[in-house]
Amino acid sequence: MKYCFGVDIGGTTVKLGIFEEEGKDIDKWEIPTDTENEGVRILPDIAESIKAKMEEHNMTKEDIIGVGVGVPAPVTAEGVVNGTANLGWKYKEVTKEMEELTGLPVVVGNDANVAALGEMWQGGGKGQKNMVMITLGTGVGSGFIVNGKLIVGEHGAGGEGGHVTVDYDETDCCGCGKKGCLEQYASATGIVRLAKKTLAKNNKATVLNADTVTAKDVWDAVKAGDEVAIEVAELFGSYLGKGLAIMATISDPAIFVIGGGVSKAGDVLLSYVEKNFKERAFFANKNVEFALASLGNDAGIIGAAKLALDNQ
Amino acid sequence: MKYCFGVDIGGTTVKLGIFEEEGKDIDKWEIPTDTENEGVRILPDIAESIKAKMEEHNMTKEDIIGVGVGVPAPVTAEGVVNGTANLGWKYKEVTKEMEELTGLPVVVGNDANVAALGEMWQGGGKGQKNMVMITLGTGVGSGFIVNGKLIVGEHGAGGEGGHVTVDYDETDCCGCGKKGCLEQYASATGIVRLAKKTLAKNNKATVLNADTVTAKDVWDAVKAGDEVAIEVAELFGSYLGKGLAIMATISDPAIFVIGGGVSKAGDVLLSYVEKNFKERAFFANKNVEFALASLGNDAGIIGAAKLALDNQ
Numbered sequence: 001m002k003y004c005f006g007v008d009i010g011g012t013t014v015k016l017g018i019f020e021e022e023g024k025d026i027d028k029w030e031i032p033t034d035t036e037n038e039g040v041r042i043l044p045d046i047a048e049s050i051k052a053k054m055e056e057h058n059m060t061k062e063d064i065i066g067v068g069v070g071v072p073a074p075v076t077a078e079g080v081v082n083g084t085a086n087l088g089w090k091y092k093e094v095t096k097e098m099e100e101l102t103g104l105p106v107v108v109g110n111d112a113n114v115a116a117l118g119e120m121w122q123g124g125g126k127g128q129k130n131m132v133m134i135t136l137g138t139g140v141g142s143g144f145i146v147n148g149k150l151i152v153g154e155h156g157a158g159g160e161g162g163h164v165t166v167d168y169d170e171t172d173c174c175g176c177g178k179k180g181c182l183e184q185y186a187s188a189t190g191i192v193r194l195a196k197k198t199l200a201k202n203n204k205a206t207v208l209n210a211d212t213v214t215a216k217d218v219w220d221a222v223k224a225g226d227e228v229a230i231e232v233a234e235l236f237g238s239y240l241g242k243g244l245a246i247m248a249t250i251s252d253p254a255i256f257v258i259g260g261g262v263s264k265a266g267d268v269l270l271s272y273v274e275k276n277f278k279e280r281a282f283f284a285n286k287n288v289e290f291a292l293a294s295l296g297n298d299a300g301i302i303g304a305a306k307l308a309l310d311n312q
Numbered sequence: 313m314k315y316c317f318g319v320d321i322g323g324t325t326v327k328l329g330i331f332e333e334e335g336k337d338i339d340k341w342e343i344p345t346d347t348e349n350e351g352v353r354i355l356p357d358i359a360e361s362i363k364a365k366m367e368e369h370n371m372t373k374e375d376i377i378g379v380g381v382g383v384p385a386p387v388t389a390e391g392v393v394n395g396t397a398n399l400g401w402k403y404k405e406v407t408k409e410m411e412e413l414t415g416l417p418v419v420v421g422n423d424a425n426v427a428a429l430g431e432m433w434q435g436g437g438k439g440q441k442n443m444v445m446i447t448l449g450t451g452v453g454s455g456f457i458v459n460g461k462l463i464v465g466e467h468g469a470g471g472e473g474g475h476v477t478v479d480y481d482e483t484d485c486c487g488c489g490k491k492g493c494l495e496q497y498a499s500a501t502g503i504v505r506l507a508k509k510t511l512a513k514n515n516k517a518t519v520l521n522a523d524t525v526t527a528k529d530v531w532d533a534v535k536a537g538d539e540v541a542i543e544v545a546e547l548f549g550s551y552l553g554k555g556l557a558i559m560a561t562i563s564d565p566a567i568f569v570i571g572g573g574v575s576k577a578g579d580v581l582l583s584y585v586e587k588n589f590k591e592r593a594f595f596a597n598k599n600v601e602f603a604l605a606s607l608g609n610d611a612g613i614i615g616a617a618k619l620a621l622d623n624q
Contacts, residue, residue, distance in 0.1 A: 146458065146470065147464065151562065157597055158563055160562070164558050166480075167480065252464075252469045
């Protein structure tokens with residue numbers, strides 16, 4: 001039996017796991033992310049943690065297929081990062097450093113892409129080869145898998161579906177500096193923005209309160225039949241439908257897997273997305289399934305382990 | 313020395329070529345496309361032509377790496393076509409049939425995708441691994457290459473960049489049935505449409521005539537400094553810039569290669585596209601080169617040969 005490590009580096013904690021080749025997890029744990037001094041300790045801390053776990057489980061280097069790592073930044077195919085928002089890293093050769101620190105084969109990917117790989121291997125997209133995963137959280141992340149392989153791109157910035165333009169009349173700026181990005185409508189903050197706009201021009205009775213409304217409030221109200229909330233859900237669905245239609249013309253997936261905090265709304269959310277997608281999709285792309293992500297916070301370590309497996 | 317065949321099936325003629333492994337062409341020829349009776353003779357005619365050429369050049373099956381074929385329709389990874397606009401085919405297992413007819417290894421792809429592969433191997437994108445080719449002809453075709461491999465997609469309909477939406481206020485329909493597709497603005501017919509609209513609301517002196525204007529007229533007038541033509545070129549550039557910015561968020565290319573009849577306008581066209589792309593692109597995708605396609609009508613057979621080579 002051989003094993004691989006999956007590592008998911010976040011701004012606060014690093015999640016780690018040991019997996020068998022078929023995906024069964026042997027161990028899962030976390031260590032803090034030390035972002036001091038441009039994050040100089042992050043990789044050595046991970047390497048030490050891996051070595052300690054190998055000893056604990058009586059594993060030698062020969063038992064380990066490799067280490068997969070997800071990083072919250074664009075990562076080139078060679079495992080190079082050119083700056084991160086949350087880790088303090090500037091230019092960093094992550095694959096090279098981790099291989100030197102661990103003496104094990106290492107492969108590194110963007111965290112949203114790696115999570116998509118995890119959902120394809122063990123989660124909502126199990127059994128598929130052509131998949132797009134959309135993560136609706138504070139922002140909108142995405143990962144594109146084509147014929148079983150991630151779209152990484154020349155600068156490691158492939159699969160940024162949150163920044164396709166879905167409204168050319170938008171006057172507000174996205175965090176990225178552009179206007180009209182999908183992220184401005186389909187993220188948790190985007191839904192709050194749509195809700196506030198809808199409430200401002202609406203006189204209908206509603207349980208939603210413009211001062212305190214959250215994405216969860218909106219979906220709870222949709223489930224209760226609140227008319228104003230349903231208007232917001234329709235808007236959300238139309239923007240996300242536009243975005244997914246565009247993504248499908250490029251990558252022609254078999255399935256969209258929707259994850260992230262917002263997706264906890266469940267099947268009701270899928271229904272708004274699917275209907276709006278089908279109304280807008282290119283004819284050759286309409287035969288697409290929709291599913292909810294099922295791995296939650298473990299998608300990152302599971303996908304990272306799969307990255308290591310595929311790298312053999 | 314081993315060889316491969318490149319075949320590019322069009323609605324009127326089938327182009328064929330024999331290539332060495334490094335890309336040198338040994339022979340190039342054409343046969344008519346017989347679309348009678350649901351195109352039943354197309355593949356047998358190609359197979360007979362290949363066999364005759366092998367005899368002519370004293371080649372045995374052992375000398376041939378394989379046959380690559382480009383088809384003007386979506387083609388699945390398994391080489392299956394589900395209907396074509398120009399060949400008469402309905403459901404057809406192209407790879408399987410061609411392998412039975414020739415006794416050689418066969419691989420089949422969509423013609424626009426295959427042409428992109430040709431331009432990456434021997435043309436405007438030589439030496440690159442991450443490329444998007446846009447073909448501006450009667451319509452707008454595209455081919456996406458990620459890490460050296462084509463994006464084929466689940467239904468063989470990946471890389472349909474001509475149908476990303478770049479105007480949500482459009483009232484006219486695209487040939488595909490959607491509204492606001494890139495093809496409605498950046499194709500030869502799209503440029504004529506933009507020119508007519510610009511002429512209708514313009515009183516400036518111009519050499520352009522609304523009744524007879526062609527895409528070539530527009531670009532010739534741009535080169536001559538015609539103010540109205542320059543307005544049209546700016547409009548064209550803004551739409552194509554929007555479309556390429558969206559494509560880059562998904563596939564993060566190193567280079568865009570622009571081909572097709574419209575691209576004969578040359579560097580002046582590239583300047584309008586590049587400027588508009590850079591104004592609209594996601595920050596991580598801005599470092600992209602632009603080049604003109606250089607293989608002309610041979611891109612299809614060259615790319616098909618490369619498809620066969622990569623399939624070994």
